[in-house]
Amino acid sequence: MMKLKTKKRLTNVAQAIFFLLGGIEYAVVLPTLNEYLGSLDGDATFFGIVMAAFSFSGVLTSPLYGLFQDRFHRTKILILFANLFEIAGNFLYFVGGTKYMLLGSRLVSGVGAGVGSSIFAQISRTSTEKGRASALSTASGARQIGLLLGPALNFPLNSLDFNIGPFHVNKFSGPGILMCILYVVLEFVVLFLFYDIPPLDKQDIILAAEENSALSPPSGNVTIVDGKDSLEKSLYSINADGMSDLLDNANSSATNGLPRLNSGRAEVYQRDTCNNDSSEDSYGERNVDKIQKISLLDVFLKEEVLVLLTAQFVFMFNQTCLETAVTVMTKNLLDFGGIENSILFAVAGFELLASFIVIKCISKFISDRTMLFASVTLELVPYIMLMIFYPHATPGRSQNLWWFSILFIIQVSGLGFLVISIVSLFSKVTPPEMQGFAQGVRRAVGGIGTIMGPLWAGGMQNIPFETLAIMMALFLLVWMMSLMSWKLLRPHSEVAAETSQASCKEDSKEETKPLLNGDVKDYGVA
Known part of the structure; x- marks a missing residue:
């Protein structure tokens, strides 16, 4: 029987490889896509459509993957299924032939990429609140490494020129x-490394059972079913409600004071919340019945959720707009070519990777909302600089390189903190039972931003000041919303813990209040 800690390590490796390949795919397809379409009579407008197609299919499928993950908690099956679309989409890209084939290939690949919402949901359910930003930074860091490896792979791909049967392999079809x-x-x-790790509340029970098993070997009354003992079978049995069904022998031998699970529903261990300041109290366990009655509309209309969804859209909109316009800006102002842009x-990739490492180190010491507010504040600076310098800049590397380098470094330095703080905090203000769908909605909102951003970038040439002013205004809106909703932008478990503490204090006051009001002398007591 493989230990839970080993399964978690292997799963983390598989998750990292998934995001690594996502970064590589973006980095090897994007540089030659426009030229590939040009060889197939595709114009600049069609290039934008193909670019948006990948995000469009992801917008549609991410919430669907999330719903399935919430219902059945089978992330592994979802990834195996979604990955077939990535295989098919990239094979269509390799075959090519027409510009519409390339459009279809990116649509199909986007269906596969949408499963990322389910992986984020599993990370949220299986990590502690204090360690969640660190876990998310690992996944984001893996994608960033892929973005750095992609350009290196483009060099050998550019020299390809041979046939595989009827298919011609060259620098255009090679990435596919x-x-x-x-x-x-x-x-x-x-298939071999990924496991559906149970939520945190069940991990405690499994770890306790494994420790007991290690200290005292199982007696002869443990039955073996299909090569696994009944304890392991019960620990990993998930019913339709997504809760572990522990058999009587598992409850009696493994829990030892931990939460006892019965008939798929948690009987929550009654902690002494009056003397416990921990914010890691399980929000999901203490509110199982309540959350089941909350509608999706109730969840997504909460002020803190709307703030984070707005931040997600604005970030993706502005970032993809800048990424689309930056090569044009560097060409006009700095006379940069392909090598300089690479x-x-x-x-930028190394700076982002460094920021993810920093986040992994400091995330346990600063709150998500502090990281969010600081990164949004930092992101306002380069937009102000762009509004001042870019509309009136004249071509010339000597006079433009200094201010462009400063704003470039500042802008990139805040991206990692902004991404991780949004994802991490969003997972803590939405119910654990619906993390899959919630993360799918978040990614879908961001996907809409990635579709609209490149379209907005066209205004950089004709009306640069107005275009940049709107982008800065959007970040300023997020900054103001974050400031006004500061008290709500924190994990719901903290709110629940404070409510419990206040309730305990009120109960304590009621218990110490005298039964008889007034001065005891009034009743003739000396």
Whole structure:
């Protein structure tokens, strides 16, 4: 029987590889896509449509994957299924032939990429609140490494020129066959390394059972069913409600004072909340019945949730707009070519990777809302600089390089903190039971931003000041919303803990209040 800690480590490796390949795919497809379409009579407008197609299918499928994950808690099956779309989409990209084939290939690949919402949901359910930002930074860091590896893979891909049967392999079709092979490898990685890790409340029970098993070997009355003992069977049995069904022998031998689960519903261990300041109290366990009665509308109309969804959209909208316009800006102002732009993006990649490492180290000491507010404040600075310098800038590397370098470094430095704080805090203000759908909605909102951002970037050439002013105004809106909703932008478990503490204090006051009011002398007592 494999230990839970080992399964978690292997699952983390599989998750990292999933995000790594997502970064590689973006980095190897994007540089040659426009030229590939040009060879198939595709114009700049069609290039934008193909770029948006990937995000569009992800917008539609992310919430659906999330709903399935919430209902059945079978992330592994979802990834194996979604990965087939990535394999098929990249094979279509390899085959090519027409511009519409490329459009279809990116649509199909986007269906597979949408499963990322389910992975984020599993990370949220299986990590502590204090350690969640660290876990999310690992996944984001893996994607960033993929973005750095992609350009390195483009060099050998550019020299390809041979045939595989009727298919011609060159620098255009090469990325398709490469990613097709890598996603086939991922299918086996997920099959053998990925596990559906149970939520935190059940991990305690499993770890206790494993410790008891290690201290005292199982007696002869443990039955073996299909190669597994009944304890393991019961610990990993998930019913339709998504709760573990522990058999009587598991409850009696493994829990030892931990929460006891019966008939798929938690009987919550009664902690002494009056003397316990921990914010890690399980919000999901203490509110099982309440959360089941909350409608989706109730969840997504909460002020703190709306603030974070707005931040997600604004971030993705502004970032994709800048990414679309930056090569045009560097060409006009700095006379940068392909090599210089590659170096520029490589520097950005290393800066982002460094920020994820910093986040992993400091996330346990600063709150998500502090990280969010600080990063949004930092992101306002480069937009102000762009509004001042860019509309009136004249071509010339000597006069433009200094201010462009400063705003570039500042802008990139805040991205990692903004991404992680939004995802981490969003997982803590939405119910654990619906993390899959919630993360799917968040990714869908961001996907809408990635579709609209490149379209808005066209205004950089004709009305740069107005275009940048709107982008800065959007970040300023998020900044003001974060400030006004500061008290609500924190984990719901903290709110529940404070409510419990206040309730305990009120009960304590009631218990110490005298039964008889007034001065005891009034009753003739000396």
